[in-house]
Amino acid sequence: MRLDVLTIFPEYLEPLNVSLVGKARARGQLDVQVHDLRAWARDRHHTVDDTPYGGGPGMVMKTEPWGEALDTTLADGYENGAHDPVLVVPTPSGRPFTQECAVALSARPWLIFTPARYEGIDRRVMDEYATRLPVHEVSIGDYVLAGGEAAVLVVTEAVVRLLPGVLGNAESHRDDSFAPGAMADLLEGPVYTKPPEWRGREIPEVLLSGHHGRIARWRRDEALRRTSAHRPDLIERCDPSALDKKDRETLSILGWAPGPDGRFWRRPDAVEE
Numbered sequence: 001m002r003l004d005v006l007t008i009f010p011e012y013l014e015p016l017n018v019s020l021v022g023k024a025r026a027r028g029q030l031d032v033q034v035h036d037l038r039a040w041a042r043d044r045h046h047t048v049d050d051t052p053y054g055g056g057p058g059m060v061m062k063t064e065p066w067g068e069a070l071d072t073t074l075a076d077g078y079e080n081g082a083h084d085p086v087l088v089v090p091t092p093s094g095r096p097f098t099q100e101c102a103v104a105l106s107a108r109p110w111l112i113f114t115p116a117r118y119e120g121i122d123r124r125v126m127d128e129y130a131t132r133l134p135v136h137e138v139s140i141g142d143y144v145l146a147g148g149e150a151a152v153l154v155v156t157e158a159v160v161r162l163l164p165g166v167l168g169n170a171e172s173h174r175d176d177s178f179a180p181g182a183m184a185d186l187l188e189g190p191v192y193t194k195p196p197e198w199r200g201r202e203i204p205e206v207l208l209s210g211h212h213g214r215i216a217r218w219r220r221d222e223a224l225r226r227t228s229a230h231r232p233d234l235i236e237r238c239d240p241s242a243l244d245k246k247d248r249e250t251l252s253i254l255g256w257a258p259g260p261d262g263r264f265w266r267r268p269d270a271v272e273e
């Protein structure tokens, strides 16, 4: 996979040399190119922003540096054998970035990130490139960062760990919270490792039982408990056909009841954990 990042703070992307992403680069599974957007600013001061048309606070990133930076990056990538680029534009007004997006992006050979500073990029830039390649405007959460670079790190880490051979154990993302499959749309419950007792705290007995069925059931109940407490919206949205008899019993204990459409609702008398 090839990743290009166009930014006015190239040093912000240093973490891409570390840990999982850094190792994937060192192994040659990932080609990361970080570019300084100011290299494409034409004036003496390397200006990349200007005042907004229509007035208002803050500055807007100018069309020209972005246009030239993107043209150069696209041409260079193609020349170096990269194909089928996707533009990933971090912005608080984008679509929520989810595990589903991470899975979709992990199947693409080439991602180009355009993290913005200030009030964002002149709209014409994305309108122009949307005619040439897919443009994904993504938000990593309902809060406003000072710039999109931290979002690039988030998206990259979520995507790169899904690439074949990047995580040691191919099963490790099977049980991820939000992973498609068995534990779909439930948060992961607690995990434990040695020693079996720490500061008087023991690990749940069932995990020592060696009984795979009981362990799987316990994990599922813990996932339901955690999801009920932290993300009740996920229980409300849960497809009832994905819930077995024991799930329903656990949900009932947690204060949930099926509504007329089969979906679960928190009973008004339920006590929050």
Ligand code: ADE
Residues within 6 Å of the ligand: 090, 091, 092, 138, 139, 140, 141, 142, 143, 144, 145, 146, 147, 148, 151
């Ligand atoms: N840039 C500023 N805030 C952001 C957010 N929440 N997600 C993605 N990019 C951003």
